[in-house]
Amino acid sequence: MNLNQWLKRNTFHHSQFRDIPELIEAKEKLGLTVSLCIPTLNEEKTIGKEIVIFRSELMQRYPLLDEIAVIDSGSSDKTLEVASSFGADTYLASEILPGLPNKRGKGENLWKAIHQLKGDIIVYIDADIKNIHPRFVYGLVAPLIHRPEIKYVKAFYDRPLAFSQGIRPSGGGRVTEILIRPLFSLFFPELTAIVQPLSGEYAVRREVLEQIPFPIGYGVETSHLIDVYTLYDLHAFAQTDLDQRVHRNQPTRSLGKMAFGILQTFLKRAQKLGIIDGLPEVSTILRQFQAHEEEFEMIEHTIVEEERPPMNTIEAYLEKRKVLGAGGRRTSAKQGGASRGTSSKGAAKKGTAKNGDA
Amino acid sequence: MNRDLSRLIDELPDFQEKARGLSEILLSNLVMLSEIPAPTFGEDRRMAFLTERFNEYELLNCSTDEAGNALGIIPGAVGNRNILVVAHLDTIFSEEIDHTVTIEPNTVSGAGIGDDSLGLAAIATLPIVLKHLQIEPNANIVLMGSARSLGRGDLEGIRFFLKNRGIPIDTGICVEGVKLGRLSASSIGMLRAEMEYAVPEEYDWTRFGASGAILSLNDAINRILEIPLPRRPQTSIVLNRLESGAAFNTIPRQAELQLEIRSESGELVRKLGEQIQDIGAEISSKTGSEVTFTVLARREPGGIPFAHPLASTARDILKALGVRPRISPSTSELSAFIDHGIPAVTIGLTEGENHSSPEERLEIAPIFVGIAQLLGLLRAIDGGLTSES
Numbered sequence: 001m002n003l004n005q006w007l008k009r010n011t012f013h014h015s016q017f018r019d020i021p022e023l024i025e026a027k028e029k030l031g032l033t034v035s036l037c038i039p040t041l042n043e044e045k046t047i048g049k050e051i052v053i054f055r056s057e058l059m060q061r062y063p064l065l066d067e068i069a070v071i072d073s074g075s076s077d078k079t080l081e082v083a084s085s086f087g088a089d090t091y092l093a094s095e096i097l098p099g100l101p102n103k104r105g106k107g108e109n110l111w112k113a114i115h116q117l118k119g120d121i122i123v124y125i126d127a128d129i130k131n132i133h134p135r136f137v138y139g140l141v142a143p144l145i146h147r148p149e150i151k152y153v154k155a156f157y158d159r160p161l162a163f164s165q166g167i168r169p170s171g172g173g174r175v176t177e178i179l180i181r182p183l184f185s186l187f188f189p190e191l192t193a194i195v196q197p198l199s200g201e202y203a204v205r206r207e208v209l210e211q212i213p214f215p216i217g218y219g220v221e222t223s224h225l226i227d228v229y230t231l232y233d234l235h236a237f238a239q240t241d242l243d244q245r246v247h248r249n250q251p252t253r254s255l256g257k258m259a260f261g262i263l264q265t266f267l268k269r270a271q272k273l274g275i276i277d278g279l280p281e282v283s284t285i286l287r288q289f290q291a292h293e294e295e296f297e298m299i300e301h302t303i304v305e306e307e308r309p310p311m312n313t314i315e316a317y318l319e320k321r322k323v324l325g326a327g328g329r330r331t332s333a334k335q336g337g338a339s340r341g342t343s344s345k346g347a348a349k350k351g352t353a354k355n356g357d358a
Numbered sequence: 359m360n361r362d363l364s365r366l367i368d369e370l371p372d373f374q375e376k377a378r379g380l381s382e383i384l385l386s387n388l389v390m391l392s393e394i395p396a397p398t399f400g401e402d403r404r405m406a407f408l409t410e411r412f413n414e415y416e417l418l419n420c421s422t423d424e425a426g427n428a429l430g431i432i433p434g435a436v437g438n439r440n441i442l443v444v445a446h447l448d449t450i451f452s453e454e455i456d457h458t459v460t461i462e463p464n465t466v467s468g469a470g471i472g473d474d475s476l477g478l479a480a481i482a483t484l485p486i487v488l489k490h491l492q493i494e495p496n497a498n499i500v501l502m503g504s505a506r507s508l509g510r511g512d513l514e515g516i517r518f519f520l521k522n523r524g525i526p527i528d529t530g531i532c533v534e535g536v537k538l539g540r541l542s543a544s545s546i547g548m549l550r551a552e553m554e555y556a557v558p559e560e561y562d563w564t565r566f567g568a569s570g571a572i573l574s575l576n577d578a579i580n581r582i583l584e585i586p587l588p589r590r591p592q593t594s595i596v597l598n599r600l601e602s603g604a605a606f607n608t609i610p611r612q613a614e615l616q617l618e619i620r621s622e623s624g625e626l627v628r629k630l631g632e633q634i635q636d637i638g639a640e641i642s643s644k645t646g647s648e649v650t651f652t653v654l655a656r657r658e659p660g661g662i663p664f665a666h667p668l669a670s671t672a673r674d675i676l677k678a679l680g681v682r683p684r685i686s687p688s689t690s691e692l693s694a695f696i697d698h699g700i701p702a703v704t705i706g707l708t709e710g711e712n713h714s715s716p717e718e719r720l721e722i723a724p725i726f727v728g729i730a731q732l733l734g735l736l737r738a739i740d741g742g743l744t745s746e747s
Binding site for chain 2: 131
């Protein structure tokens, strides 16, 4: 495939979709529903603003979103209380599909969202974005509404604070440029067209999400790209420039852990696809150093990239979808859920009742 | 209290409750407006956002003007009178300051959030609030985000609008974020100026005052502080900002002071301004440094009397909402209304802390009392309860 052609046709800027009423009209014509999932772990500082902005702008003012849900890994701060107080549906990941053994990680929350949320399209937005804006949702959802052949839309961020005229470098963060881009260049050259493969914001059709396995940790974004590419090819992807994303910067040592997890996921897939042969069983211990004056100490981190199977292999999910049926797509997400109130497990959801008439 | 006002006051709890039901829309407007940097003379993007909101609500005459104001009109059922509701677009913060807003369950914080992003957010949300409450005013309500208000802007936006307005304005309401209970119906006399000392390049450093411009300015400040001020009319001289020097081992060639003279007497403000200018010149003549005295803004004292129905109604509404009115003069947009002889008041919407700092924090719950106050006042003005006749 001509990558430049793909870049031209399937790379968007959020400003192309600013006409939200038009977008909603198209969405309604197609009978689509859209769910927003915000995976969280200790995000009390930023979650309130995300919920307020999305509920006000994309539910009350313009009904682009049918559902906003926070799926939490077990925060020790007030993430769930804050999210609930501003009207989001809140869930503990461990309470969704309780029959399965409990696992903890962002990928677990994303995977369980497929079961819990009702939308035909699920858009995932990280909770640590300081400059949150409705464009983070409509910029990702719009290509799926306007172009039926697109199945997976990834965010990228390219708004330099200052540059002189001419060519400037553009791309992802440190792990992307040092690890992912070289790996993709070696083994999946077409995937290098994705500007920021590790961005945590993307919108995906349910029919795709339910077919792919989910690493529960660092490798989830990388595995998505490889698996969706293997299932469909690059035509299924699009990417949208959302300008700038202000968030916490991670120290290099944390990025080392991330890279370790991603490599495990990558190697697993490369072997499964027959790209790499004869790999020995890989270690799951990452070693890093710290120094006390003249002495060096080795720190060992055990990082195991476990995976959840495709959701369409889970009996409870298939049952739920059967019950919902084709017409059930428009029913409440309350069914079969483990939604939480502000104080007690299983209490009635607060968020869904708070609709203004604006 | 007249009978009509007591009926209006009975409605206030309902206003407050229904405004609370629209909290997400108000907070969302507050976040999005606050996160757009808008230093004075750089308010374009806030203006565009506000105008876009007015357009979305299909207000009449959604427009911007030469001064950079954002305008929209909620048409009245009768439309024979016009009420101008205004908040300023600009903030004291530069583009470089982090404008991120944080929302917690009870508070919202960020740079410029109370001055005056909340006032603007209230204006941006007002059409929805009125619709939600099914309030259909008889008078036209003109909504305005005014540009170039602060500092060197010297109320340029509102002054431009009032000078060149195509429609008569009967009454004005200036909406400020903080503090709830604040009520201004009069303006004091004010002069805002900048005094700058500069030591010429060829200065003889063996002469007296060789410590550079800081010493000259220090002398001037000492002299300014010696000026006797009367108790009546109430008068004050406030030294607002100092800037000078670069590092050790570098003689400061420039020193700058920004100050404000405030008084109930316009004449006294003028006299004190001249006196400070003379002090500057005298010290300059002794030290050989050059002084410039630049007047940045002036306000004339004036306003409506304490007993004016607009002022007394505003007080009654606050009391009915359980808020103690804090009467104080203002030097903000209100002054422009006063200059044009238009009855107007300035109100505040909520409680807050760290005012004028990038970490300013506002309480969310009182905002809805503030909105109820604004709605009550609009209803009273619209119902003719605040007219002198």
